[in-house]
Amino acid sequence: MEMPPFEDHVEKGEKLWKKTFRNGKNYSSCFSGNDKTIRTQFPRWDTVKSRVETLEQAIIDCRVKNGEKKIGSGKGRLAWISAYLTTIAEGQVINVIVPEGDAKALKAYKDGKKFFYSKRGQLNLSCANCHVDYAGRRIRGDILSPALGHTTHFPVWRGKWAKSKGDGFGTIQRRYGGCNKQVRAKPFKRHRKEYNNQVGS
Amino acid sequence: MKKLLLITLTAFALSIQVDSIAADYTYNWNNPPSVKAFKPKIYKRSKVSKPKLSRTCKNAISAASAENKKARKVGFEWRDTGKFIKQAKKAGGKKCVKLANMAKNQAILAQKQAISQINAGHMGF
Numbered sequence: 001m002e003m004p005p006f007e008d009h010v011e012k013g014e015k016l017w018k019k020t021f022r023n024g025k026n027y028s029s030c031f032s033g034n035d036k037t038i039r040t041q042f043p044r045w046d047t048v049k050s051r052v053e054t055l056e057q058a059i060i061d062c063r064v065k066n067g068e069k070k071i072g073s074g075k076g077r078l079a080w081i082s083a084y085l086t087t088i089a090e091g092q093v094i095n096v097i098v099p100e101g102d103a104k105a106l107k108a109y110k111d112g113k114k115f116f117y118s119k120r121g122q123l124n125l126s127c128a129n130c131h132v133d134y135a136g137r138r139i140r141g142d143i144l145s146p147a148l149g150h151t152t153h154f155p156v157w158r159g160k161w162a163k164s165k166g167d168g169f170g171t172i173q174r175r176y177g178g179c180n181k182q183v184r185a186k187p188f189k190r191h192r193k194e195y196n197n198q199v200g201s
Numbered sequence: 202m203k204k205l206l207l208i209t210l211t212a213f214a215l216s217i218q219v220d221s222i223a224a225d226y227t228y229n230w231n232n233p234p235s236v237k238a239f240k241p242k243i244y245k246r247s248k249v250s251k252p253k254l255s256r257t258c259k260n261a262i263s264a265a266s267a268e269n270k271k272a273r274k275v276g277f278e279w280r281d282t283g284k285f286i287k288q289a290k291k292a293g294g295k296k297c298v299k300l301a302n303m304a305k306n307q308a309i310l311a312q313k314q315a316i317s318q319i320n321a322g323h324m325g326f
Contacts, residue, residue, distance in 0.1 A: 008204075110322070117322035120314065122279050122307070126321065186278040194276065
């Protein structure tokens with residue numbers, strides 16, 4: 001018998017999501033629309049701050065706005081909450097829109113695209129080399145996934161992340177760090193423009 | 202359900218453990234083994250002196266750091282360059298220069314890589 005290893009933590013994510021803050025408000029108050037649609041609204045272009053806003057960043061911002069402490073950036077509670085929102089949004093479409101006529105938004109999109117196609121690291125490989133050119137082929141024990149749709153099913157539970165430390169959960173930006181490292185490039189900090197533009201592109 | 206199963210199994214496993222320990226180890230309460238025997242030995246901490254870095258080593262390190270900073274600035278720093286610099290500082294001597302030069306070479310290659318990728322993402326690249 002095999003039990004889904006992620007079930008408990010998605011449930012924990014639900015509990016955390018539904019818990020009220022000390023000021024009486026809750027996460028839902030920071031977002032618009034039905035909880036089930038929140039995941040589909042991200043990533044999106046934040047016209048006020050002129051940057052790509054990711055779901056994880058929005059969750060952190062919501063906590064800070066309500067006087068709660070920040071929580072991790074790529075795993076743990078943040079990943080569980082995000083995983084819960086992703087689970088209840090299953091089957092819906094995520095449509096990332098680059099607002100027309102917004103030069104900064106277009107630049108962010110182009111930067112993200114450039115990042116994706118830039119060879120980097122000692123191995124001189126770009127994201128596209130592996131996830132476009134060689135999608136579907138094997139690299140050691142793994143089958144390379146096509147980049148299209150990567151953002152839709154994260155956070156994920158991953159055996160490797162369960163083995164080292166933690167519970168196996170990770171956000172997409174945690175994975176980006178891993179993909180940078182494996183070509184021997186120095187990974188970037190999470191929730192900065194490099195990876196945010198990447199998610200948005 | 203899953204939790205219940207886990208707890209039950211754990212409890213079961215533990216109870217077996219306890220039984221087997223009790224079976225082959227009996228503690229003599231009337232004549233306990235001397236506590237002294239268990240006293241851990243305390244070793245004095247010996248001072249580890251940092252290697253004194255030679256001029257050539259220091260120069261090689263600062264050259265490598267400067268190049269790596271440039272690579273970082275354009276967003277193309279390699280994974281191990283910083284590690285080599287750290288190792289160079291630790292090693293000292295001839296090894297220091299060797300490692301620092303290796304780091305410097307990497308950093309220069311990373312900058313070249315950045316330039317080569319300037320048009321990445323455009324059609325036909």
